[in-house]
Amino acid sequence: MSSIQATRMLTPGPTPIPDRVRLAMAAPLPHHRKDAFKQILAENQTMLKSLFCTESPVLPLACSGTGVMTAAAFNLFHPGEKVLVATAGHFGNRWVDIVTMRGLEPVVLRKNAGESFDPEEIRAMLDADASIRGVFMQISETSTGVLHPVREVAAITRERDVILVADGISAVSISPVLMDEWGIDCLITGSQKGLMLPPGLGFIALSPRAWQRVESVAPQCYYFDLRAERTSCEKNQTHYTSPISLLVGLHEALTMLLETGMDNIFKKQWALTQMARTGLAAMGMDLFVKEEGRYTWGLTSILMPENMPASPIVAKAYKECGVILTAGQGELKEKVIRLAHMGWVDWADLAAGLHALAWSLPEKPQGAYLEAALEAYHKALEA
Numbered sequence: 001m002s003s004i005q006a007t008r009m010l011t012p013g014p015t016p017i018p019d020r021v022r023l024a025m026a027a028p029l030p031h032h033r034k035d036a037f038k039q040i041l042a043e044n045q046t047m048l049k050s051l052f053c054t055e056s057p058v059l060p061l062a063c064s065g066t067g068v069m070t071a072a073a074f075n076l077f078h079p080g081e082k083v084l085v086a087t088a089g090h091f092g093n094r095w096v097d098i099v100t101m102r103g104l105e106p107v108v109l110r111k112n113a114g115e116s117f118d119p120e121e122i123r124a125m126l127d128a129d130a131s132i133r134g135v136f137m138q139i140s141e142t143s144t145g146v147l148h149p150v151r152e153v154a155a156i157t158r159e160r161d162v163i164l165v166a167d168g169i170s171a172v173s174i175s176p177v178l179m180d181e182w183g184i185d186c187l188i189t190g191s192q193k194g195l196m197l198p199p200g201l202g203f204i205a206l207s208p209r210a211w212q213r214v215e216s217v218a219p220q221c222y223y224f225d226l227r228a229e230r231t232s233c234e235k236n237q238t239h240y241t242s243p244i245s246l247l248v249g250l251h252e253a254l255t256m257l258l259e260t261g262m263d264n265i266f267k268k269q270w271a272l273t274q275m276a277r278t279g280l281a282a283m284g285m286d287l288f289v290k291e292e293g294r295y296t297w298g299l300t301s302i303l304m305p306e307n308m309p310a311s312p313i314v315a316k317a318y319k320e321c322g323v324i325l326t327a328g329q330g331e332l333k334e335k336v337i338r339l340a341h342m343g344w345v346d347w348a349d350l351a352a353g354l355h356a357l358a359w360s361l362p363e364k365p366q367g368a369y370l371e372a373a374l375e376a377y378h379k380a381l382e383a
Contacts (some may be wrong), residue, residue: 006322007322008323013193017195018353021252021253021256024251025246025252028246032244035310036045040234040248041238041247048203050150051258052366053181058205059229062200064190065167065188069098070224073104074220075221075226076214082105082133086136087137093330096108109122109125116149117137117153119156122233126160135153135162136275137150138163140171142299145295145326154166158300163213167188170193170194174266180261186204186206188204193343201246269298271376271381273296273297273381275347275350277376278372279369280369284365286303288302293340302337302338310333310334311327313361321355325340325357350373354369
C-alpha cells in the first residue's frame with residue numbers, strides 16, 4: 001500500500017477512534033485513587049446507565065469482551081446448573097466453551113451460521129425442562145452479522161426463574177438495546193466497537209434479580225468478582241488498578257455519543273446498513289443474511305461465490321485501496337467477507353469500502369452501485 005494513501009478500517013472491532021477520544025487518552029494521567037479520577041468514573045457511570053438504558057450499575061472491567069462473558073458465567077451460576085446456550089456462530093460457540101469450563105451443563109440450541117432463532121423454540125425448551133436456570137445468547141452475532149430476537153426471548157425468561165445473559169458486544173451503541181424495558185438480566189459489551197475506543201474494556205450490567213443470584217453464588221474467580229467490583233463502583237473506583245487512559249477515553253466517547261443523541265446514532269447506523277446492503281446487491285454480491293429484520297446494523301456479511309476465497313479479496317482491498325475488511329471466522333473463514341460500518345464511520349468511509357471491494361473482485365461489477373448505495377443512505381436518514 002502506498003504510504004501516501006489513507007487507511008480506512010471497516011472491521012467489526014477494533015473500529016476507528018475519533019480525534020477527541022485519542023487526544024483525551026493522550027492527556028497526562030490522573031491518579032486512579034484520587035478525587036479527579038473518581039469524578040470521571042462517577043460521570044462515566046451516569047452516562048453508561050443511559051447507554052445501557054438501565055438503573056443498575058454498569059461495571060467497567062479491564063478486559064476484552066471475552067472477559068465479561070467469563071465474569072457472567074462465573075458469577076451468576078453454581079457449578080452443575082443447567083443452562084440453555086443458543087448459538088449460530090463463532091461467538092455463540094464461545095458461550096458453550098465458557099459455560100462448560102465454568103462447570104455448567106449446557107443444553108445447546110444450535111442453528112446454522114447466518115440463521116436466527118425462533119423465540120417459541122426457546123420457550124418450548126424451557127417449558128420442557130424446568131431445571132434450566134439461564135439462557136446465554138448473542139444480540140448480534142459478530143461472526144455472521146445476524147441480529148437475534150433477544151427482546152422476545154427476554155419476555156419469555158422474565159416469566160420464569162431463568163436468567164437471560166445477552167452478549168451486546170456488537171449491538172450496544174449500534175442498535176437499540178433497552179436493558180430494563182426489555183427485561184435483560186445481564187447485558188455485556190466491549191470498548192472496541194460502537195464505543196469508539198481501543199480494545200481493553202469490558203462492561204457488564206445486572207438486573208436486580210440477577211444481583212440476587214450473584215449474592216447466592218460463592219465467588220469462584222479472584223479477578224472477576226462482581227460483588228467486589230460493585231462495592232468499588234459505589235465509591236467511584238474500580239476494584240483493581242484502573243486502565244486510566246481507557247476510562248478517560250470512555251468519558252470523551254460517551255460524551256460524544258450523548259451529545260449526538262442515541263436516536264441520531266441509531267438512525268445513522270440504520271442508514272449505513274441500508275447503504276451497504278443496497279450497494280452490495282447492486283454490485284451483484286450475495287448477502288449472507290437475507291431475512292428482513294434479522295441483520296446486524298453494524299456490519300454486513302457477503303457470501304462469496306464458489307471458488308472465490310475471501311482472503312485474496314481482503315488482501316487486495318488493503319494493498320491497493322487502503323481499506324481493511326475482514327474475512328469470516330471458523331468454518332466461514334473463506335466463505336464470507338465482513339464489511340463493518342459501526343462506531344466512528346460515516347457514509348464516505350462506507351463508500352470507500354464498497355469501492356475497494358468492487359475493485360478487488362476478479363471481475364469488476366457493472367452498474368451504478370455507489371449511486372444506489374448513497375440513495376439508500378439518504379432515503380433511510382430522511383425516513
